[in-house]
Amino acid sequence: MLLFAGFGYAKPVPVNPRNFRIRNADLYVSAAGPLSNLILAGIGAWLLGMSFQGGWQTVWDFPLGELLVWFSLINMNLCLFNLLPIGPLDGSSVWPYFLPDAPRRKFMEFNDRYGTQVLMGLVMVSLALPGFSPFRWIGEASRGLISWMV
Template structure:
């Protein structure tokens, strides 16, 4: 069965719990920031909540477990409610990925304390295994969502920052961007384009976390 999964059977419980937390906080962050900037759309649709049931997409979650990439239910955002649509749009879009970066750092803090107290045995190994997975998946979601392809947050950020004329052209070719993104993720091209980002990005942020924690915690 493992050959059909992106993760090992041993990792699967850690992956599922981590994804439920990561997806829920990610989408809640979008909804919360949009609401704070005056858009009640997500709140009115029951998305301003920490309940995973409001945010998880069953197929998107299953696909991530099987194929290594997936999605949650996108939070609806109506930029017409924003007084400054470009600024608010950028902040709403970046809130999701940043929430995953914060979660990964929190996981790193806990992992660091486990190391300091030299936790061993079955309970310690379980916690180490969970937080390793939790940190890695949240960093992966942070980096993944910043890729500049629709419908990811990175694309939305660029779209909001772009001048109106450029944004209009981006909208025209958006469907092609989705196609290119799928080709890069699903085909062997991912090892040349997508994988290097993760293989370099995750260790980079892990190094930053280690530097911060080793400095702050004696």
């Protein structure tokens, strides 16, 4: 996948829900990854904002400015991408908790069966149709959110 799409993906970590002491703990486990990316993006954006208040005129004048920009953007991209409610991504375990029981079960069954294929199809369609790129939309949203955070 790294060769064709420009990003790789890892095998999901197995989690045993019987080890949870509180109800819906799997929601917290699934939200931990995107939340950590959001926190890291916020820290990078905060440091960028502090550099402007420290007297630097542009990001590129600040010695670590470009590093902080990329750090923030990559983490925000990872956060938004992982929140997509598709297949092996964390969003497929987060968003169902906001649905009523019957649609949640149908969504989970569909996602368990076809989620990876939907994700691969999305990657292939994005490569075949340059105008249709959800990944570019995520990047644009990330830039907007980082600008707002700075």
